[in-house]
Amino acid sequence: MGLPFSKYHGLGNDFILLDNRHQSSPVLTPAQAIDLCDRNFGIGADGVIFALPGSQGADYTMRIFNSDGSEPEMCGNGIRCMAKYLEDLAMTANSPVPQSFTIHTLAGPIVPTLQPNGQITVDMGEPHLLAKEIPTTLTVDNNQVIDQVLTVADQGYQVTCVSMGNPHCITFVDDADSVPLTQIGPLFEHHTVFPERTNTEFIQVVRPDYLKMLVWERGAGATLACGTGACASVVAAVLNGKSDRKATVELPGGLLQIEWSVVDNHIYMTGPAVLVFSGEVCVS
């Protein structure tokens, strides 16, 4: 009756990982995922990740439910956790441990590679910039949203929108610590110009190779880190002439290394993933 699970975190962005390799649909409903993510009545997490059988040529498939039960297309910290989880499952089963695999997601194939030092580098694919790809109705002539005004609670913000498969709205600020995140975050998330809602990042450019980021996540609120958000923020900073293509992003939970390759236009994200505990949970 207990459902085996493992809990991992990537810089404090925490996930419940489920071994779903025996069937192609998630073993939990969104409502059950909401219950397990509850920090008082459940295990506590920002989301639930299902490690599913591969499809479309990939070794595995990842699906994720946010703590509010919604399903994002992609999850950067989560996919590092899934790579570590797959390594741990292989070690437990005395199977060969692959260093790299292809994981099918709703944002396309994503390729994590386990590094000898324990860090995980993920080929996150290419960023998407067209307004309809974000999606946002904050349209401009060239159909990209770069340094455009968005009015939130009667205040104008200069925003840049980037999709990493999931939507991100980035604002550059002088001082990340003074952003009233819990007040304005939800207003960005639910703004009418974002039909699929949005993740929201506030970025302080400390140096061209070092950004400080605060995030309000769609469906999860203020989290300690967001991998796709860090990737989107470096893209936004490059597009606005504010950073190098290779930069460290400081999040409340720690550091991510991000590189937007000139060679293949892909984003490479490097960071940790850590097992916290495993157990069995009652599911009703």
Ligand code: ZDP
């Ligand atoms: O797009 C969304 O709804 C996000 N909340 C998904 C989770 C993103 C994540 N924090 C990340 O690291 O990319 C897991």
